Amino acid sequence: MEETLSNINRRNFLKFTGITGAGLIIGLSFKSNNGFAEIAKPGDDAALYDLTPFIMIEKSGAITIFNPRPEMGQGTFQSIPSLIAEELEVPLDGVTIKQTGGQKIFGRGQFAGGSSSVRSDYFTLRKAGASAREMLVKAASQQWKVPVEECYAGDAKVFHKPSGKSIGYGDLAEAASKLEVPKDPKLKDPKDFKLLGKKTMRPDIPLKSSGKAVFGIDVEVPGMVYASIEHCPVFGAKMVSYDDTAAKKVKGVLSVETCDRIFGKYKHEGIAVIADNYWAAYQGRKALSVKWDYQGNENFNSTEYDQSLRDLAKKEGVVDHEKGNFDKAYNEAGVKIDAFYETPIVSHSPIEPMNCVASWYDDNKLEIWASTQVPGDLASSLPKGHGIPEENVKVNVLFSGGAFGRRLYNDVIDEAVQLSKKIRKPVKVIWSREDDTQLGPFRPMTYSAMKGALSSDGKVVAFQHKVISPSINASEHENYDKTKPDRTMTEGISEQKYDFQNMKNMYVNAESHIPFAAWRAVTSTTLAFAHECFVDELAVKANKNPMEFRLAMIPQDSDTANVLRKLKEVSNWDKALPNGWGRGVAQYEFFAGLAGYVVEVSKNGNGIKIEKAYAVIDLGTVVNPDMVKNQVEGAATMALSAAIKNGITFDKGHTIQTNYNNNPIVRINEMPVVEVHILANGGPKIKGVGEPGLPPFAPALCNAVFAATGKRIRRLPFDINNV
Amino acid sequence: MPEYTLNVNNKNYKVDVDQQMPLLWVIRDFVGLKGTKFGCGISQCGACTIHLDGTPVRACRLPVTAAAGKKITTIEGISENIDHAVQKAWIEMQVPQCGYCQSGQIMSAVALLKNKPKPTDADIDAAMRGNLCRCGTYQRIRSAIHRAAELI
Numbered sequence: 069m070e071e072t073l074s075n076i077n078r079r080n081f082l083k084f085t086g087i088t089g090a091g092l093i094i095g096l097s098f099k100s101n102n103g104f105a106e107i108a109k110p111g112d113d114a115a116l117y118d119l120t121p122f123i124m125i126e127k128s129g130a131i132t133i134f135n136p137r138p139e140m141g142q143g144t145f146q147s148i149p150s151l152i153a154e155e156l157e158v159p160l161d162g163v164t165i166k167q168t169g170g171q172k173i174f175g176r177g178q179f180a181g182g183s184s185s186v187r188s189d190y191f192t193l194r195k196a197g198a199s200a201r202e203m204l205v206k207a208a209s210q211q212w213k214v215p216v217e218e219c220y221a222g223d224a225k226v227f228h229k230p231s232g233k234s235i236g237y238g239d240l241a242e243a244a245s246k247l248e249v250p251k252d253p254k255l256k257d258p259k260d261f262k263l264l265g266k267k268t269m270r271p272d273i274p275l276k277s278s279g280k281a282v283f284g285i286d287v288e289v290p291g292m293v294y295a296s297i298e299h300c301p302v303f304g305a306k307m308v309s310y311d312d313t314a315a316k317k318v319k320g321v322l323s324v325e326t327c328d329r330i331f332g333k334y335k336h337e338g339i340a341v342i343a344d345n346y347w348a349a350y351q352g353r354k355a356l357s358v359k360w361d362y363q364g365n366e367n368f369n370s371t372e373y374d375q376s377l378r379d380l381a382k383k384e385g386v387v388d389h390e391k392g393n394f395d396k397a398y399n400e401a402g403v404k405i406d407a408f409y410e411t412p413i414v415s416h417s418p419i420e421p422m423n424c425v426a427s428w429y430d431d432n433k434l435e436i437w438a439s440t441q442v443p444g445d446l447a448s449s450l451p452k453g454h455g456i457p458e459e460n461v462k463v464n465v466l467f468s469g470g471a472f473g474r475r476l477y478n479d480v481i482d483e484a485v486q487l488s489k490k491i492r493k494p495v496k497v498i499w500s501r502e503d504d505t506q507l508g509p510f511r512p513m514t515y516s517a518m519k520g521a522l523s524s525d526g527k528v529v530a531f532q533h534k535v536i537s538p539s540i541n542a543s544e545h546e547n548y549d550k551t552k553p554d555r556t557m558t559e560g561i562s563e564q565k566y567d568f569q570n571m572k573n574m575y576v577n578a579e580s581h582i583p584f585a586a587w588r589a590v591t592s593t594t595l596a597f598a599h600e601c602f603v604d605e606l607a608v609k610a611n612k613n614p615m616e617f618r619l620a621m622i623p624q625d626s627d628t629a630n631v632l633r634k635l636k637e638v639s640n641w642d643k644a645l646p647n648g649w650g651r652g653v654a655q656y657e658f659f660a661g662l663a664g665y666v667v668e669v670s671k672n673g674n675g676i677k678i679e680k681a682y683a684v685i686d687l688g689t690v691v692n693p694d695m696v697k698n699q700v701e702g703a704a705t706m707a708l709s710a711a712i713k714n715g716i717t718f719d720k721g722h723t724i725q726t727n728y729n730n731n732p733i734v735r736i737n738e739m740p741v742v743e744v745h746i747l748a749n750g751g752p753k754i755k756g757v758g759e760p761g762l763p764p765f766a767p768a769l770c771n772a773v774f775a776a777t778g779k780r781i782r783r784l785p786f787d788i789n790n791v
Numbered sequence: 792m793p794e795y796t797l798n799v800n801n802k803n804y805k806v807d808v809d810q811q812m813p814l815l816w817v818i819r820d821f822v823g824l825k826g827t828k829f830g831c832g833i834s835q836c837g838a839c840t841i842h843l844d845g846t847p848v849r850a851c852r853l854p855v856t857a858a859a860g861k862k863i864t865t866i867e868g869i870s871e872n873i874d875h876a877v878q879k880a881w882i883e884m885q886v887p888q889c890g891y892c893q894s895g896q897i898m899s900a901v902a903l904l905k906n907k908p909k910p911t912d913a914d915i916d917a918a919m920r921g922n923l924c925r926c927g928t929y930q931r932i933r934s935a936i937h938r939a940a941e942l943i
Contacts, residue, residue: 273886277882277886279866280826345816346816347809347820348809418925419830420830469828470891500832502832698885698931701931702888702927702928728833728836733925734929736916736920736924736933737919737920739930
């Protein structure tokens with residue numbers, strides 16, 4: 069990426085942000101897009117993104133840092149501003165952090181997903197901070213008429229070393245803003261870091277420990293009304309008619325309107341009951357009587373669909389990756405194993421239900437208040453569907469009460485916009501937990517047909533991972549081409565560092581009418597289970613220690629080897645466990661990064677008890693180690709839910725599960741201790757944090773179950789009380 | 792609609808709402824305190840946990856009629872300056888991620904420590920298992936409750 073720094077056009081800045089009193093504003097000018105386009109889905113003209121200002125220093129001394137990365141629990145509310153604050157030499161508790169709302173001026177990287185925030189911004193935002201610092205130091209040296217080398221910045225002030233005098237940033241801002249922006253500012257030596265790499269306290273945590281943090285669902289604007297929307301419980305249905313007589317009799321109900329839930333290629337009709345409070349809207353919605361034509365989709369059920377996936381495994385599929393000659397090596401080998409692995413559909417289920425406030429004003433201006441992962445996409449693509457220019461839209465980004473991929477999608481936000489456009493009042497749409505559980509979009513299941521062959525000395529001579537699944541891409545886009553490899557659905561299976569001499573990985577697409585979507589760590593969350601459990605099966609067949617078997621197949625100088633060696637050390641892998649215990653190991657590398665686990669379990673009646681998990685995440689560079697640990701602890705919890713809780717199934721076209729009672733997630737009493745270790749040796753390598761802790765957990769757990777009980781788990785979810 | 796007088800955080804509020812309306816929506820949309828959260832509506836997730844005469848209850852299933860005349864405490868009512876021992880421990884242990892469930896977690900933890908000033912892990916499991924956290928901060932919640940027990 070090529071970027072240059074410049075002072076931004078002040079008039080434009082005021083126009084976009086409405087902030088006055090500014091002295092110095094520093095930005096980055098992006099000459100090319102900054103990657104991750106597949107998640108950002110920008111699709112607009114890069115040349116428009118002229119300036120992306122991130123720092124504002126006012127004459128009063130007030131400092132604002134603009135944060136383009138939405139906060140959904142992953143810590144960007146601190147990690148991103150601290151990149152700037154470190155170089156700018158300001159304490160983080162002395163600045164105001166403002167979330168940007170998708171405005172062009174802040175660039176196209178305004179989204180959170182793919183564990184990409186710190187990876188994308190690490191150098192560019194440090195550079196923005198360093199440039200501002202150099203300008204402020206230069207302004208001070210000019211004012212004092214002393215050599216710039218005698219001045220340095222610290223604690224939002226510039227100091228003159230020989231005399232000890234100092235001057236605050238606010239008093240320098242105006243003079244600094246008239247200086248040329250340094251093209252190549254000097255970044256700090258990491259050994260001088262005060263914030264980066266340290267355990268620092270997150271500024272959002274006091275707010276989140278006192279009920280003061282404002283989430284999307286908490287927004288209130290004058291004149292606002294509430295909507296609860298009835299959708300068809302069967303995907304792919306058409307509305308025939310509805311009767312709203314009873315709904316309109318509910319006290320507080322104002323009107324009933326139709327809207328469309330637009331997700332990817334799907335458009336699902338909805339009937340919204342609008343009221344002066346949420347409870348009345350929800351009661352009114354329950355009083356609706358709707359006739360649907362299910363279009364034959366009422367025959368859909370999980371039992372038959374799951375079987376159809378097993379049948380599809382017989383197909384050859386599209387080759388995703390090929391090395392050597394798998395067929396020959398497999399056919400000629402003396403020792404072979406085949407195994408079939410299955411995973412369930414799961415829901416995102418963030419505790420903050422989907423919601424949005426939208427206000428369509430009379431001059432065709434639109435204002436949106438939302439917990440969203442994609443303010444950039446929201447501000448650029450949503451107005452197109454409503455025939456208004458991007459400039460007419462203002463997006464206010466609130467804290468997300470969990471997202472996990474669900475808030476990459478604008479379906480609920482669009483419903484609020486449609487309704488406000490119809491009634492010309494601010495509308496707050498809240499989906500119920502039942503709506504969230506039953507309507508998706510969901511993480512798709514993947515089934516994996518595995519084949520492996522061993523040489524007489526126990527080396528893997530042939531390996532095959534064939535994925536059979538419905539596709540996220542097919543759900544999101546029309547004209548999906550099932551004859552081409554679908555790399556989202558084969559994520560990571562050809563990227564592991566094992567030196568399999570002959571390998572052939574394939575993909576077989578299964579058609580579906582269910583809306584599917586990215587879920588935290590996307591398809592790696594299911595494929596790692598099959599991949600790393602099957603590697604374990606091969607180790608057992610070769611009569612080798614699963615840790616040593618893996619280490620012998622990977623380059624010793626690779627990050628994967630470092631992760632495994634660290635796991636071996638911290639888990640005391642070579643130390644014998646008590647009788648009835650077992651331990652399992654797994655690692656997985658994919659677009660977001662690399663992590664591994666050793667899990668220890670013990671027999672517990674017919675089931676097992678998880679005693680402890682050891683995690684190692686490979687980062688290279690770390691911003692806040694404590695936050696990384698929290699993320700990995702959380703990823704393990706989410707992975708455990710997906711491994712042992714029932715997931716989403718269908719009968720008569722309906723989603724069977726409705727709420728947390730029958731679509732449970734792990735509770736505190738079910739969660740073992742997770743001990744997290746970070747590999748961060750510095751240098752230019754930066755890997756993601758939010759997602760890599762998820763994929764290797766389930767296979768490490770299931771490999772431990774095998775070690776303790778001799779039972780090989782090949783289908784998730786499994787019953788932890790009866791294996 | 793009938794009028795109810797609610798005592799929330801030692802302040803009286805007159806509200807004119809349907810008698811079946813759950814206390815959660817009265818607190819959020821009529822009293823205007825947004826710290827108490829909606830998560831499931833069926834007492835499964837605990838995001839709406841408040842205290843009724845000192846006892847933790849789920850406000851999402853409690854009709855407003857059941858709360859009238861009682862002392863209601865919400866997350867906003869446990870301290871003026873975010874300095875309750877439980878809040879201090881939450882900050883020290885850096886518990887929250889997204890933070891959405893944490894009002895409910897804290898209200899359950901405050902009630903637990905009132906009854907059991909030095910809770911064991913088993914006590915914590917029993918008192919906190921009604922509060923879901925999708926981000927998975929359970930390990931830190933446990934540590935923070937032990938820490939709060941020291942601070943009280």
